[in-house]
Amino acid sequence: MIPLNFYLGLAALLFSIGLYGVMTHKSGIRLIMCIELMLNSANLNLVAFSSYTDTLNGQVFALFSIALAAAEAAIGFAIFMAIYRMHDRINLDELNLLRW
Amino acid sequence: MVDLMLLAPEIAIAVTGLFVLVTGIFMSPQAKNMLGYLATFGVLAALGLTVASFGTEAVMFSGTVSIDALSQFFKLVFLVVALLVSVAAIKYNEDSEHIEEFYALVLFATFGMMFVASANDLIVLFCAFELASLATYALAGYEKQNPRSLEAAMKYFVIGSVSAALMLFGLSFVYGATGTTSIPLIAANSGLLVDNPIGLVAVVLLIAGFGFKMALVPFHMWAPDTYQGSPSVVSALLAAGSKKMGFVAAFRVFIVALAALQPDWQLAFTILAVVTMTFGNVVAVSQTSVKRMLAYSSLAQAGYIAMAFVVMTPMALAGGILYALAHAFMKAGAFIAAGAVVWMVTSEKRGNLEVPDHLDNFKGLGTRMPIAAFAMMVFVFALAGIPPTAGFMAKFVLFSSTIQAGMIWLAVIAILNSALSLFYYARLVKYMYFLPPEGEKVGTPFPYALALLLAVAGVLVIGIWPEPFVQWAMEAASVLV
Numbered sequence: 307m308i309p310l311n312f313y314l315g316l317a318a319l320l321f322s323i324g325l326y327g328v329m330t331h332k333s334g335i336r337l338i339m340c341i342e343l344m345l346n347s348a349n350l351n352l353v354a355f356s357s358y359t360d361t362l363n364g365q366v367f368a369l370f371s372i373a374l375a376a377a378e379a380a381i382g383f384a385i386f387m388a389i390y391r392m393h394d395r396i397n398l399d400e401l402n403l404l405r406w
Numbered sequence: 407m408v409d410l411m412l413l414a415p416e417i418a419i420a421v422t423g424l425f426v427l428v429t430g431i432f433m434s435p436q437a438k439n440m441l442g443y444l445a446t447f448g449v450l451a452a453l454g455l456t457v458a459s460f461g462t463e464a465v466m467f468s469g470t471v472s473i474d475a476l477s478q479f480f481k482l483v484f485l486v487v488a489l490l491v492s493v494a495a496i497k498y499n500e501d502s503e504h505i506e507e508f509y510a511l512v513l514f515a516t517f518g519m520m521f522v523a524s525a526n527d528l529i530v531l532f533c534a535f536e537l538a539s540l541a542t543y544a545l546a547g548y549e550k551q552n553p554r555s556l557e558a559a560m561k562y563f564v565i566g567s568v569s570a571a572l573m574l575f576g577l578s579f580v581y582g583a584t585g586t587t588s589i590p591l592i593a594a595n596s597g598l599l600v601d602n603p604i605g606l607v608a609v610v611l612l613i614a615g616f617g618f619k620m621a622l623v624p625f626h627m628w629a630p631d632t633y634q635g636s637p638s639v640v641s642a643l644l645a646a647g648s649k650k651m652g653f654v655a656a657f658r659v660f661i662v663a664l665a666a667l668q669p670d671w672q673l674a675f676t677i678l679a680v681v682t683m684t685f686g687n688v689v690a691v692s693q694t695s696v697k698r699m700l701a702y703s704s705l706a707q708a709g710y711i712a713m714a715f716v717v718m719t720p721m722a723l724a725g726g727i728l729y730a731l732a733h734a735f736m737k738a739g740a741f742i743a744a745g746a747v748v749w750m751v752t753s754e755k756r757g758n759l760e761v762p763d764h765l766d767n768f769k770g771l772g773t774r775m776p777i778a779a780f781a782m783m784v785f786v787f788a789l790a791g792i793p794p795t796a797g798f799m800a801k802f803v804l805f806s807s808t809i810q811a812g813m814i815w816l817a818v819i820a821i822l823n824s825a826l827s828l829f830y831y832a833r834l835v836k837y838m839y840f841l842p843p844e845g846e847k848v849g850t851p852f853p854y855a856l857a858l859l860l861a862v863a864g865v866l867v868i869g870i871w872p873e874p875f876v877q878w879a880m881e882a883a884s885v886l887v
Contacts (some may be wrong), residue, residue: 328564351575354582355578355581364578364581381540381544405631
């Protein structure tokens with residue numbers, strides 16, 4: 307059996323890649339992909355813990371969070387669609403009306 | 407057996423939300439204006455049901471939902487905010503094509519916040535948290551022809567989703583170390599987290615995740631932009647409602663579930679509270695947009711509430727909880743007053759249209775919109791903590807408990823901050839009452855005036871007759887410690 311730490315390491319790696327992507331990318335679509343990566347690394351964690359602690363809560367939690375991630379992506383794409391209609395592209399660096 | 411009557415307020419809100427959404431599809435644009443009254447009625451009913459059920463305690467649905475004094479108190483806070491927002495939005499949404507969507511989202515967000523307040527399980531907590539967040543992302547971008555509103559929604563969405571991911575990652579570690587998602591069972595097993603690197607990682611991730619929602623510095627960068635760019639009524643919901651949701655979730659997770667890790671998170675909250683209140687007040691001084699200034703002042707207020715995590719005596723927690731209620735009235739009211747000015751500027755098409763909530767547009771508001779100006783004055787004085795307002799009572803309870811607990815340095819910092827905040831609040835009052843008006847009298851539209859007077863009444867009642875509210879807050883705090 308693969309040790310639990312391998313799963314945790316993989317999840318941490320995916321999470322870090324996602325966080326790095328969120329901080330460096332300017333395109334809205336890539337941003338949503340990176341956010342999905344972060345959420346899914348947490349799901350991996352939940353499922354791994356669920357299997358190693360012999361409880362089902364983690365898998366249930368992961369199912370709920372998958373559904374929520376989908377809803378979140380839907381809202382995100384809707385917002386980016388509205389931005390696209392206004393600016394003809396989704397470059398987040400160009401949105402800088404609000405600042406002090 | 408589950409007694410559904412205990413969930414009557416939530417059911418009332420959810421049913422009203424769905425009903426508004428479905429009936430709106432079949433109505434003509436003129437007839438849709440009545441949906442606002444319908445939503446207001448639903449919120450009033452839920453408010454009545456919540457107040458009627460004060461004092462009941464129950465754990466439902468296999469221990470995943472807990473009705474107790476804390477959840478009842480915060481439900482009251484969220485419903486008050488929803489009531490003020492729905493009333494004011496009757497005018498804001500007049501003759502809009504999307505009224506049903508607006509009210510459905512407001513009600514669903516309120517529903518999510520109410521469930522966060524009574525969550526007794528991490529799964530329920532996370533789902534309810536996300537429900538409220540998703541609804542408010544969409545609301546922030548409600549004016550989809552307005553680039554500012556879209557930018558606000560984009561920033562809120564990106565940072566909100568990242569914070570949700572951080573929170574979920576942290577919750578997964580809590581679950582992994584304790585093997586359960588039930589908050590009382592985590593508290594019982596929390597010995598497993600002490601001196602365990604997983605516990606420390608979880609605390610860091612959860613502070614970041616909740617810190618975004620509570621808008622504590624350095625997790626605040628979305629808040630000023632979002633509060634400024636969103637429609638004012640939505641800013642009211644975000645600053646007064648959504649932020650309190652972050653606090654009640656943090657109360658449940660840190661103080662109840664992770665009590666064993668108190669030394670770890672207490673230190674973090676000490677730093678966050680001091681930095682947040684100082685940063686918020688200092689930056690607010692130089693703002694020319696009133697909504698942005700209110701956003702920074704709202705950061706400062708979050709810093710005061712976070713003092714409850716630092717002091718951790720029952721009295722301090724009661725102070726923090728009472729502050730949440732007071733802040734709901736003050737901040738929702740202040741944003742709605744700013745919304746009335748934005749309405750005046752955009753409908754008259756004169757003044758600073760680029761930034762409709764610019765300080766210059768508040769010149770002579772005392773003669774142009776007497777009710778809005780008076781209400782705004784009450785709110786900013788309450789936010790500064792001047793008696794006899796709710797802000798004074800909440801600060802009094804919180805700061806005196808800090809001194810009693812021996813943390814005089816913290817109380818001194820907080821009081822100095824309050825003094826600093828008076829500067830920019832008084833400047834707003836000067837603009838409203840001592841500078842000449844640039845335009846004739848407009849008068850405050852009835853829905854705005856009603857919402858503002860309700861909020862003024864709340865601020866003054868808590869300020870003049872605080873005993874029952876302090877008592878309720880004490881009962882709510884007794885759930886935590």
